[in-house]
Amino acid sequence: MDSIENYLEKVMTSANLFHKDSCRVESELRDHLHEIFDSKNKRNHSKEEVWKMVEQEFGDAQALGQEIAKAKGKFLTYCKKSFLSWKSWVLGIGIVLIFFSMASFFYIKNARLAPILQEDSIVLAWRWVSDYSPGDIVIYKNEGQYRYALVKKIDGKKLLLSRGEQEEISLEKNAIWGKVIVQTR
Amino acid sequence: MKSKSQFLKGCIRTSVLQLLSEKPMYGYQIATELAKRSEDIFSLGQGTLYPMLYSLEKKNLIKTSHTEFLDNGRKRLYYTITESGFEMLEENKLTWFEVVRAMQLVLGTNYG
Numbered sequence: 001m002d003s004i005e006n007y008l009e010k011v012m013t014s015a016n017l018f019h020k021d022s023c024r025v026e027s028e029l030r031d032h033l034h035e036i037f038d039s040k041n042k043r044n045h046s047k048e049e050v051w052k053m054v055e056q057e058f059g060d061a062q063a064l065g066q067e068i069a070k071a072k073g074k075f076l077t078y079c080k081k082s083f084l085s086w087k088s089w090v091l092g093i094g095i096v097l098i099f100f101s102m103a104s105f106f107y108i109k110n111a112r113l114a115p116i117l118q119e120d121s122i123v124l125a126w127r128w129v130s131d132y133s134p135g136d137i138v139i140y141k142n143e144g145q146y147r148y149a150l151v152k153k154i155d156g157k158k159l160l161l162s163r164g165e166q167e168e169i170s171l172e173k174n175a176i177w178g179k180v181i182v183q184t185r
Numbered sequence: 186m187k188s189k190s191q192f193l194k195g196c197i198r199t200s201v202l203q204l205l206s207e208k209p210m211y212g213y214q215i216a217t218e219l220a221k222r223s224e225d226i227f228s229l230g231q232g233t234l235y236p237m238l239y240s241l242e243k244k245n246l247i248k249t250s251h252t253e254f255l256d257n258g259r260k261r262l263y264y265t266i267t268e269s270g271f272e273m274l275e276e277n278k279l280t281w282f283e284v285v286r287a288m289q290l291v292l293g294t295n296y297g
Contacts, residue, residue: 011232024262025235028212031259032231035213059230071236073243 003051004033007061014065018080021072033058102127104178106139106146112164113137113150117183123148125178132159132173137180140171148180197227198237199281202246202266202274209250209263212238238264246270 012026036057040050058064069077103126111119117137125139132138136151138161149161149169159176161169197219204210204218212234220228241247242264250265266274 025239027260028262029232029235031211031255031261032213032216034257034259036231057231059232064230064232064235067233067236068239071239071243 004030007055010061011065014062015068017072018077025068116150121184123180124182126181127178129179130173139177140175141177199277200227201237202270205247205264205266206271206274209265211261211263246273
């Protein structure tokens with residue numbers, strides 16, 4: 001029925017809801033308006049007269065839209081529209097958390113491994129790595145502190161690492177925290 | 186009169202919770218039942234029922250229970266009361282009976 005659809009369009013334009021909410025509200029109001037229309041249409045009135053009564057009973061479309069928008073929460077609607085749904089946020093945060101449980105950023109304080117690794121650069125290290133090759137930069141923990149070194153040689157399960165300035169150490173593969181996969185310069 | 190309308194809105198909110206505590210209902214059913222039981226005193230513009238329902242739903246006092254698919258292609262959404270809604274209803278009823286009793290005592294009439 002055109003009059004009902006026109007009325008609904010005015011309400012929904014005024015309410016300006018998130019798509020999913022909008023569909024639900026529109027469907028609910030449509031059912032209610034048809035119910036009132038049918039109940040009044042049983043008497044001896046023209047369709048226009050019936051619609052006028054329905055509109056009067058239901059209230060001004062624009063005002064109703066604004067009231068619905070307020071009840072649904074204008075800020076919430078804004079958030080839903082702007083930042084997609086909360087499910088996407090949860091998923092996004094989950095992905096970030098998983099990523100940072102597997103990777104970490106490190107700040108390089110000195111130029112021990114220059115020019116391979118410059119002073120004041122930031123590196124991203126990946127945790128779950130078992131495959132190393134000479135030339136890789138790895139991160140390991142020593143006395144509670146993260147340290148970085150260059151893989152010089154691989155000898156079975158052991159890695160020969162260079163810390164620069166002729167300092168070399170040998171570490172088991174499983175003692176390595178991770179491998180640098182990205183560096184800023 | 187704004188104060189009367191605000192007062193009525195408060196009463197209608199409690200009445201809606203009462204109706205939904207009895208059985209799940211859809212919008213039109215709530216509006217007609219409310220008007221019938223209150224002898225048309227609570228027959229606001231029917232559209233204004235929805236902002237109230239959405240506001241109660243946002244406060245977790247009511248929730249949608251199920252959707253009925255009608256033969257004419259329309260969908261009908263039923264609401265029901267939540268546990269917090271029940272608690273709020275009981276609280277409101279208690280306040281209401283206290284107010285009625287107090288007003289009767291003060292006014293010295295048998296109204297209410």
